[in-house]
Amino acid sequence: MAGFAEATTVEDGEAVLDPQWTVGGRPNGGYLLALLARAAVTAAHPHPLSASAVYLSPPEPGPASVAVETLREGRSVSQARVRLTQKDKTCVEALFTLGDLAAAGEPRFTAAEPPAVAAHDTLGRTPVEPPGAGVRIDMLEMVDQRIDLAGPGDLRGWLSFDDGTPFDAFSLLYAVDAFPPASFTLGGSGWTPTLELTAYVRGLPAPGPLRVRQYARMVTDSQLDQVCEIWDATGRPVAQATQLAVYRRPKA
Template sequence: MAGFAEATAVVDGRAELDPQWTVGGRPNGGYLLAVLARAAATTAHPHPLSASAVYLAPPECGPAEVAVETLRDGRSVRQARVRLSQGGRACVEALFTLGDLATAGEARFTAAEPAAVKPRDDLNRTPVEPPGAGIRITMLEQVDQRVDLSGPGDLRGWLSFDDGTPFDAFSLLYAVDAFPPATFTLGGNGWTPTLELTAYVRGLPAPGPLRVRQYTRMVTDGQLDQVCEVWDAAGRTVAQASQLAVYRMARS
């Protein structure tokens, strides 16, 4: 069974999209973003600092081509455009800013304390086939996800790898898209395909489960926005994201 690093590896412009990291048989959007980030990273700029991706078509599991275009390669940051394609069809395209998080230092100011969440042991692990979802979330075989339905349009909880692997800058890109849609508390039906996702990686996380809050600020008949905030085991903000996604109304 491949770990996350192996499942997101890119060698000579080719990736093997792993069926372990799927929702309804399709690769998760955060997982795909981590694949593209690995292709863009270099020895001098080893970590994604920001990413903005558009999801053009859902890829299949299996071989994919990953093309990297360097836009700027400076001393402190690198900027690149990365495209993932299958059979000549573009599936995901992203812009990255990369650098070295080890030199970032500690935060001088944060606007919010870590979200209040029930203790991890008080929450049940999310099943691979959640009741009422009508979809198999295979990636939940690889992660321990525990969700607190905090209120309308607001989910909070904990996330860790099942094998105990600590999170890094790349797997944080997965973490910001790993939780169920916030519309689960509003009558949403099934998964919400991502149209655009912007993520910031703010620090290298301390070992231990991540604390996650995901909430929506506006829902229409066809779309919603979602904001995701992630704190490490030391209570430090390590990732932030926002996305625009398709919203499916529950059937009466």
Template structure:
């Protein structure tokens, strides 16, 4: 078991290759969380492009869920410019490609008030008035190991107002948030479809994250909302504010979902 920083480290093997050890505690139902995997790939991308230390954007497709344990990562620098570097990465396990991602890397400043933003931070009760989400999902038999490592506090009283939306707080108890861990934060909340009656596994097919600034110390304010449900797919948006109520990350995700039999 390792903290987030240690659990996402990679070791270079030369020629754009890296070794990674996928930690079993950063999992949902025994499979590594998609945002955690994106952070592992970000480490390799940054190690391959020393000129730019921060992920500005990341877009990943999830082909096959890996298991905890050893994995191989490759990183290919596509372009290096004055303000940004683009890198293609791939995570494989047992000769099977599991995740591919494209990164735009740059240098981020601390979050400040934006010139314009289309939505204010959502209202939330104080974090200490909400209960931490338990690692055992009630009634599902599913153990979410990563919830033993983070402090997630959802405002369940606000669920349904508006429909398809979850709001709450998120903290890494032993590590301050940074641009790489924000990639994980963008995929750390339950699927918004749970507020609309879905159940069971909700696998991510594609995840795109924009990291906008370095967050101030303290918990993150998170809003996750479903935008469109078709028969088996949902696209949902995650918006993240730091402790000073400045936007620090945004994400869009396409996922599969299940509804109980009618």
């Protein structure tokens, strides 16, 4: 089993999509975004600050190609476009703003406090085959995910790597897409493929489990609009994302 850093390695424009980081046999969208971010960063700008990705076709585990186009190189930030292809088909295309999070300093103002979440030890770990989900989530063998069902369309909980690896700027891009869809509490079932995901990485997290809140803003007969917000173990906001996904209504 490859750790997250190894599983998101890109060398000379080539990557191997790891079967361990999948949902229903398909690579998780946040995992793919983190992999593309690793290809995009530079020595001068070592961290993704923002990412916006469209998911065009779900790739399979195995070899894939990654092409990086630098759009602008600046003093404090750069921008790049990254495309993942497999079998001559474009699967994911993303735009990144790159910078140095270590130079950003501490927050001077934040609008949202960390949400109330049940204590880590009082919540059970999400199994690889959650009851009623109808899908095997292999990546849950690699992460400790504990969910607090706060209310309709509102999931809260904790996330950490099973091997104790601390989160970094890249794995935060995975974290914003790691929880079940918020429609889980509204009767949605099965795989909920991402159409578009926009994420901000707002700080380098302190060691310890991440506090996660994912909630739906709107659900229609075919689409889900949801937000994910993440705080580190000290209560500092470190990432956020907005996602548009396909919503599948439960069968009558």
